[in-house]
Amino acid sequence: MKRPAKPAKTPDDPLKLRLDALHDRYLGEASLALDPLVIPRSFASGGDQELAAFVAAHLAYGRVAPMLSAIEAVLAPLGDHPAARAAEPGALDHLRAALKGWAWRFHTGEDMAQWILAWVRLSRESGGRGLEPHLVPREGATADQRLSALVLRLRRELPETPGLRFNLPDPLRGAACKRWRMFLRWMVRDEWPDLGLWRDYPRRDLVVPLDTHVARISGFIGIGRRKTPDGKLAREITEALRAMCPEDPLRYDFPMAHLGILGDCPGVRRLPGCAACPLVDLCRAGDLAQK
Template identity: 70%
Template sequence: MTRRPAPARLRPRLDRLHDQYQDPGALAMDPLAVALAYPGGADREVTAFVAAHLAYGRVAPMLQAIRAALAPLGPAPAAQLRAVPPAETAARLGRELGAWTWRFHTGEDMAHWIAAWATLDRESGGRGLEPHLAPGPGEEADDRLSALVQRLRRELPPTRGLRFNLPDPREGAACKRWRMFLRWMVRTGWPDLGLWTAYPPGALVIPLDTHVARISRFIGLGTRRTPDGALAQEITRTLRALCPEDPLRYDFALAHLGILGDCPGVRSLPGCARCPLVDLCRAKR
């Protein structure tokens, strides 16, 4: 059984890694940069809702696809969506995004996805998705996410792209794109948006991708081989023990250590000597 490093050894090294990736260069290749380009909170939420759920595949074309999907909404997306009924939004965007595609997603998928945000925002009285996802007293955050996912499965067309957006944490899914959207909305630390106040940061779960899963195993944050919801919860429990008030403080750095190619996946000196995690890393030579 893999032993986890002691918190006294692990936290200062993760803090150094965190500080290492606090620069605009790392953020420029992240879908969060799309939402940050908008000044208004509601505009940032709706654009983040789109960006997070298209965040898969090669980074450069993915960012281009996100911006193209948002282009019909103009510089003030939330105001435009609030001005007309969601059904009209879905019909108009279906026409304007007719030729748009990104991997599993079509323009029609995005039209329905954006209209779903407008419907939920209207139901919450213009407070966006937070009232639909923030846990109340005695509630589990994942129960709220599961309920919303199941609702959207019933209400949205059963296309491949829309079903790809709707994994359920109560079915064992890692829910990477939902977890990333929630991190952006809830955390106030760099680089996140910190727009929501009712959702506790301590309830967030790490957005698990291949990079985070691999590096987490290297340094003992998690031991499972399968990148599923159980591994995401295992890693988050370890991080929560290190930083209970902000367990996802290290997520951006861990992910970008892999995304930017700074972790080669094998222990290689002297290159790896620059990494703050090198003396904890169990990657093979």
């Protein structure tokens, strides 16, 4: 039997009020200094932004500074208009030569050349509309079913390397799909700091891109109780956020992540250091201690 939907939180709910304050704290370009989204935002056209986001989101793991350098190095051979350059004849050979010797953790230059050309093929199929037509939910297929179908297709079409398999987790097999969820958030949301390039994919179907910071802080404030950082935890957190903002459940993802990314959350609740955090009164991060 399907459980009845929980009522949305009222505007004066204590947690919602504090998350709104946290959201406002991380408005502005300064908050993007350590975020891979800064790279897609540097391009002018939607197609260039989407391709750059497709690359950036799927390389978004590991230490931030070298990760940002790795993303920039992958896109550099494509110049200021990467979507058009990647669609030119001979682009695969060009990328292979330019990225020879490039590597980032699990990924090689060959992986990224194949990944970029996969985006080009999919965008051509959609009539230049990028990946949205391949991922937007439709009658008889949920958002996760559509993502799973695309992942399984790319597994068949792309070389079976560690880097490319790392890019292709299946949401229907319980994967959190953090990098795909991040890419979707960037594409769908049209409020800070996201790109809002897609118009048909509903924001309400987005799922939080579960990283270590969001998982940890969700636990501190009691909205993520599972210990395993999997798809079930991502759903649990998303449902809690949806109760506070049904039309835009990922409104609070960026500020929660950056509370950790920027080092503003020490992981242990202490005063006076934590006094400036909007979540301090609800935080369960260890014992309250005076410095």
